[in-house]
Amino acid sequence: SYVLTQPPSVSVAPGQTARITCGGNNIGSKSVHWYQQKPGQAPVLVVYDDSDRPSGIPERFSGSNSGNTATLTISRVEAGDEADYYCQVWDSSSDQVFGTGTKVTVL
Amino acid sequence: QVQLVQSGAEVKKPGASVKVSCKASGYTFTGYYMHWVRQAPGQGLEWMGRINPNSGGTNYAQKFQGRVTMTRDTSISTAYMELSRLRSDDTAVYYCARSQRITGAIDYWGQGTLVTVSS
Numbered sequence: 001s002y003v004l005t006q007p008p009s010v011s012v013a014p015g016q017t018a019r020i021t022c023g024g025n026n027i028g029s030k031s032v033h034w035y036q037q038k039p040g041q042a043p044v045l046v047v048y049d050d051s052d053r054p055s056g057i058p059e060r061f062s063g064s065n066s067g068n069t070a071t072l073t074i075s076r077v078e079a080g081d082e083a084d085y086y087c088q089v090w091d092s093s094s095d096q097v098f099g100t101g102t103k104v105t106v107l
Numbered sequence: 108q109v110q111l112v113q114s115g116a117e118v119k120k121p122g123a124s125v126k127v128s129c130k131a132s133g134y135t136f137t138g139y140y141m142h143w144v145r146q147a148p149g150q151g152l153e154w155m156g157r158i159n160p161n162s163g164g165t166n167y168a169q170k171f172q173g174r175v176t177m178t179r180d181t182s183i184s185t186a187y188m189e190l191s192r193l194r195s196d197d198t199a200v201y202y203c204a205r206s207q208r209i210t211g212a213i214d215y216w217g218q219g220t221l222v223t224v225s226s
Contacts, residue, residue, distance in 0.1 A: 048212035
């Protein structure tokens, strides 16, 4: 089965840049989507198809994908960005796969 | 605006079944796949399967094969997920969520339904 591995936690000071990685075998050949989930709420799509943003998502959120790693970058981090973040892909053998999740803490 | 409104919380005993509904509005129900994703307390997101509301065709995660059934009623734009032979580790929040393509992002989510399995 296809596995997506994320760091359990990332800590960042306000105004700095947070980078969240998502590792998977040849993930660069797949479309990666990213979700933000705050406590007690449903996930929200923040980046789709590697690097596109849905309407209403700030430009501070960006994504990239190459080789075996996809990355979600949050620039000029704000307190409101504190949340869990999940990557997700479709794989021909495993169907929909979610990453293990990363908790972003704003110091 | 797109809305996915799920049924309310459920408490079930081990061995029982639960059926969760998801009413869609604000878009063409048959134009988007409907997925079911669950999240156990303090854990990550787990994909359970999807249904094509247009054809009724389903794809289930291997883990849930034989225990999950996804259906829909196009006349009322509602999708259903039934999970049988419940165990305590099925305690989770269950979400319905839509995507336009199989490989596409899940762009709208329901509010979630807490299912508690306890004797």
